[in-house]
Amino acid sequence: MISAESRRAFFLFLALFAGLLLVWQLSTASAPPRSPYGIPQGNAEYQMLMGHTPGTTRTREGFPGPARFAASALQALHAPFHDNGPSDRGIGWQVGASLLRVAIGYGLAVVVAVPFGFLIGLHPVIRRAVDPFIQILRPISPLAWMPLALYTIRNPEGCGIFVIFICSLWPIVLNTAFGVGSVRREWLNVARTLEVSWTRRVLFVLLPAAAPTIITGMRIGLGIAWLAIVAAEMLVGSSGIGYFVWNQWNNLSLSNVLLAVLLIGFTGMVLDGALAALQRSVTYAE
Amino acid sequence: MNGFSFLRPPRAALLRCASADPAGAVCGCGVVHAAPARIGRRTVLGALAAGTVLGSLPSPLRAAVPAGPLERPDVTIGFVPISCAAPLIMAEAQGFFVQEGLRVQLQKTANWALVRDRLLDGHLDASHLLSPMPLALSLGLGGNAPHAVRVASMQNLNGQAITLALRHHDRRDPRQWKGMTFAIPFEFSMHNLLLRAYLARHGLDPDHDVTLRVTAPPDMVANLRAGNIDGFLGPEPFNQRAVIEEVGFVHILTAEIWDGHPCCAFGMTAAFMDANPNTAAALQRAMIRAADFMQQPDNRAQAARIMAQPRYLNQPELVIRQSLTGHYADGLGVVRDNPRRAAYSPYPYPSMAVWIMSQLERWGYLKGPVDYRDVARQVFLIDAVRQQAQAMNLPQPADGGDNWPSFTIMGQHFDPDHPSFFNQG
Numbered sequence: 001m002i003s004a005e006s007r008r009a010f011f012l013f014l015a016l017f018a019g020l021l022l023v024w025q026l027s028t029a030s031a032p033p034r035s036p037y038g039i040p041q042g043n044a045e046y047q048m049l050m051g052h053t054p055g056t057t058r059t060r061e062g063f064p065g066p067a068r069f070a071a072s073a074l075q076a077l078h079a080p081f082h083d084n085g086p087s088d089r090g091i092g093w094q095v096g097a098s099l100l101r102v103a104i105g106y107g108l109a110v111v112v113a114v115p116f117g118f119l120i121g122l123h124p125v126i127r128r129a130v131d132p133f134i135q136i137l138r139p140i141s142p143l144a145w146m147p148l149a150l151y152t153i154r155n156p157e158g159c160g161i162f163v164i165f166i167c168s169l170w171p172i173v174l175n176t177a178f179g180v181g182s183v184r185r186e187w188l189n190v191a192r193t194l195e196v197s198w199t200r201r202v203l204f205v206l207l208p209a210a211a212p213t214i215i216t217g218m219r220i221g222l223g224i225a226w227l228a229i230v231a232a233e234m235l236v237g238s239s240g241i242g243y244f245v246w247n248q249w250n251n252l253s254l255s256n257v258l259l260a261v262l263l264i265g266f267t268g269m270v271l272d273g274a275l276a277a278l279q280r281s282v283t284y285a286e
Numbered sequence: 287m288n289g290f291s292f293l294r295p296p297r298a299a300l301l302r303c304a305s306a307d308p309a310g311a312v313c314g315c316g317v318v319h320a321a322p323a324r325i326g327r328r329t330v331l332g333a334l335a336a337g338t339v340l341g342s343l344p345s346p347l348r349a350a351v352p353a354g355p356l357e358r359p360d361v362t363i364g365f366v367p368i369s370c371a372a373p374l375i376m377a378e379a380q381g382f383f384v385q386e387g388l389r390v391q392l393q394k395t396a397n398w399a400l401v402r403d404r405l406l407d408g409h410l411d412a413s414h415l416l417s418p419m420p421l422a423l424s425l426g427l428g429g430n431a432p433h434a435v436r437v438a439s440m441q442n443l444n445g446q447a448i449t450l451a452l453r454h455h456d457r458r459d460p461r462q463w464k465g466m467t468f469a470i471p472f473e474f475s476m477h478n479l480l481l482r483a484y485l486a487r488h489g490l491d492p493d494h495d496v497t498l499r500v501t502a503p504p505d506m507v508a509n510l511r512a513g514n515i516d517g518f519l520g521p522e523p524f525n526q527r528a529v530i531e532e533v534g535f536v537h538i539l540t541a542e543i544w545d546g547h548p549c550c551a552f553g554m555t556a557a558f559m560d561a562n563p564n565t566a567a568a569l570q571r572a573m574i575r576a577a578d579f580m581q582q583p584d585n586r587a588q589a590a591r592i593m594a595q596p597r598y599l600n601q602p603e604l605v606i607r608q609s610l611t612g613h614y615a616d617g618l619g620v621v622r623d624n625p626r627r628a629a630y631s632p633y634p635y636p637s638m639a640v641w642i643m644s645q646l647e648r649w650g651y652l653k654g655p656v657d658y659r660d661v662a663r664q665v666f667l668i669d670a671v672r673q674q675a676q677a678m679n680l681p682q683p684a685d686g687g688d689n690w691p692s693f694t695i696m697g698q699h700f701d702p703d704h705p706s707f708f709n710q711g
Contacts, residue, residue, distance in 0.1 A: 039455060154409075156409065236400060238393055246396055247596075252527065
């Protein structure tokens, strides 16, 4: 049964969406007036070379309106997995390539960050010792790492993965440390009284207790990873959604850039939704 | 500087001949060659045409060129999606690489810094380069350690332009450009050096009177539209793109600044060439053929169609065609024709390298004494290109076998023996 509230929210969403389309349509409909500088129109031959005659393909795009965007998006999504060699692959391949990079870089970050977070969460001395390092490394933009990565790692694939790794690492480390550090003393004391072994204590007491906080860190980390990969691929990529954006921008094809932007947002939403579901499954009531 | 002149005894005689006749002979590449005999322009063109007929004969002779088994048939080559890459693209599309037994993967690369890094770290075996790049890399300019990079062939001549924003349509005299901002694609580019030479020739100091900003070509068009820059000296097809987007006009083609100037090169690291001499020679052969293919005016329209594909330039064919054929709309309502707008010649004359280095020194990129001739000879492999072209029966350039031609640039004479005179002009 759909509640009245969610029904109202849905209608409001539709109204906002329609309003957005309307503003988009209105702001792109009127073509800018031609030649404010009094430049002559030229002869028929000139008009043909400028792409103004019906016979020639229209090249001057401007910002696409909703209809033109929909048409070109359909065309791009019609064959998302076409493959004409490495420089011309469908948008599906590009999203896939980006996801693969994120999977590797982010996977590595999780594998490193969770144990490290446990370590500093359980040992306040270590936490204080490494805290200055983390605080300095944490706010560094993914793109600031790029030149250093290019110079040291060299492999462009490795660079992308490194940037994802280094950016998604810190939120996971900090959240894990916080989660582990704030597990209720009583539970640890019970475990100690029962003489539970170290591994069992970590796996069956600390991990479940800290899981919601850890997953929160992982969600933040994944969000950052997805932000970073697009930027990194625009710089070094020969594949991936960031490369797609660059390649379409190279053609000044704003329709396709817009499509890629929406696809990036959509994919990010799906990724976040997956971790949100995971988070719900580990959340417990105290 | 003249320490090597004893190696070329005929040269001194040629120089005297040239000074007696300052016009010299202008060949198809627009170079003023110190001609051994007074060859008129028409005879040169006739000779070129004859050579073309020879070049179209099947099964070219290759006896003189070492062509052993390929060490590495699989080769990755980088390119930047601009019209300068035409020979590289056509070598793939027309099967010149395949004919040499090469399996080439062309890798579209986002910017010149990345091309440089990937070539040096070995991800690219060979690459499309801006012709000052191999010199800058070999000399270790721009904060890099020196890496020996070689120009295996020149890709293209001319083919750039100065594009100005439409609002400057009545400011055609460069003396009115003080305070303007111009975009260039890379510091070690012919674009930068030609723009600087052009501004300096018109009395502007490119370091203080204007701002030069390194910008990726598509960003040049967008910035021109947004009014962030006043113009750019950029690669094609972005000049023509700015015209068709109705944001700019072609102020002057670089063919009109220096007809026959080198633009992009095809290069490899010396380490790669030494380790794979047969592969390097095969790549060179394919690129020489491709340059010959592109130089034929009849092939330009077909090339435009191929280059327009998403995997290559990903640009409208209409735009590319105008930049290749030189039959173009100038953005000010006039249809113009300049068949020399884009030209293709594989011959990397070392005197071109001397001009580039003299300009790099002029603008402070290159400090300290460098033996221009020595570096030019090492980096620009003209002899190998001549040998290979001859073995393939391709048309020989009408340069009388002179590797050190002088040039006419904006009406000024550039003599590779006395490069500093040019800089004072």
